Amino acid sequence: MRMTANATIDPSEVARFDALGAQWWDPKGKMAPLHAINPVRLGFVRDVLVRHFGHDARSLRPLKGLRILDIGCGGGLLSEPLARMGADMVGVDPAPGNIVVAQSHADEAGVRVDYRQGTAEELADAGERFDVVLALEVVEHVADVGLFLRRAGEMVNPNGIMIVSTLNRTVKSFALAIVGAEYVLRWLPRGTHRWDKFITPAELEAEMGAAGFEMSELAGMVFDPLRGEWKIAADTDVNYFLVGKPAFHTSEG
Ligand SMILES: C[S@@+](CC[C@H](N)C(=O)[O-])C[C@H]1O[C@@H](n2cnc3c(N)ncnc32)[C@H](O)[C@@H]1O
Numbered sequence: 001m002r003m004t005a006n007a008t009i010d011p012s013e014v015a016r017f018d019a020l021g022a023q024w025w026d027p028k029g030k031m032a033p034l035h036a037i038n039p040v041r042l043g044f045v046r047d048v049l050v051r052h053f054g055h056d057a058r059s060l061r062p063l064k065g066l067r068i069l070d071i072g073c074g075g076g077l078l079s080e081p082l083a084r085m086g087a088d089m090v091g092v093d094p095a096p097g098n099i100v101v102a103q104s105h106a107d108e109a110g111v112r113v114d115y116r117q118g119t120a121e122e123l124a125d126a127g128e129r130f131d132v133v134l135a136l137e138v139v140e141h142v143a144d145v146g147l148f149l150r151r152a153g154e155m156v157n158p159n160g161i162m163i164v165s166t167l168n169r170t171v172k173s174f175a176l177a178i179v180g181a182e183y184v185l186r187w188l189p190r191g192t193h194r195w196d197k198f199i200t201p202a203e204l205e206a207e208m209g210a211a212g213f214e215m216s217e218l219a220g221m222v223f224d225p226l227r228g229e230w231k232i233a234a235d236t237d238v239n240y241f242l243v244g245k246p247a248f249h250t251s252e253g
Contacts, residue, residue: 046062048163051244067153073098078091078134095117135148161243167193170237214245
């Protein structure tokens with residue numbers, strides 16, 4: 001496997017994702033939790049973007065006209081549906097196996113996504129610019145969160161937006177995301193997450209600030225056991241989203 005040596009890369013993390021292959025798109029496989037949260041997070045991303053850019057939420061292609069970068073795109077679980085919503089999608093991931101899976105799935109589905117094997121840093125160095133930069137469920141797997149966000153942030157247009165989702169570092173997240181999800185329910189393979197790499201919203205906001213972004217929205221995502229589904233909520237104790245706008249350009253979308 002060829003992998004780019006890079007400051008934000010934790011090679012053992014990337015190797016684990018690289019080995020997933022067909023598991024990426026199996027809703028009952030190792031990535032089942034991502035499939036379970038996908039409708040809710042796609043709805044959240046769509047709503048944030050429609051509001052920010054003043055698009056028509058009822059349109060069949062509400063993201064038309066937006067160039068979006070999905071950093072750490074994995075098998076393409078986000079890139080593909082966002083492309084269906086009309087976005088001009090670029091998906092980047094350092095794991096070559098992920099890009100092979102994502103590309104062949106998109107080809108079979110007839111969806112156009114520009115997938116690239118590489119890192120945020122490489123795209124930033126190449127001068128790429130986007131209306132939207134997404135890093136969903138990625139920062140807890142990178143080697144240097146501050147550097148990752150700075151390089152990702154460089155690619156956001158002045159009127160653009162960055163959305164990051166991750167896991168909070170709380171007693172509750174240790175109980176639910178590590179003990180519950182990996183050991184009791186076995187939703188995820190053991191060792192998928194390291195609790196010490198989780199980041200609190202205040203820490204993430206500070207890192208985003210250092211990258212030149214101010215927080216415009218903080219939202220939690222929780223599992224509703226009565227309905228058996230995930231939903232957006234004020235509770236950020238375990239899973240959460242942080243939306244940031246370039247700090248020097250705050251008033252309009
Ligand atoms: C939990 S998966 C999330 C995949 C996708 N974002 C999603 O939510 O469906 C984490 C992904 O981040 C990628 N990754 C790890 N370190 C990275 C880095 N430094 N830069 C970009 N992506 C990275 C992994 O290869 C993996 O595909």
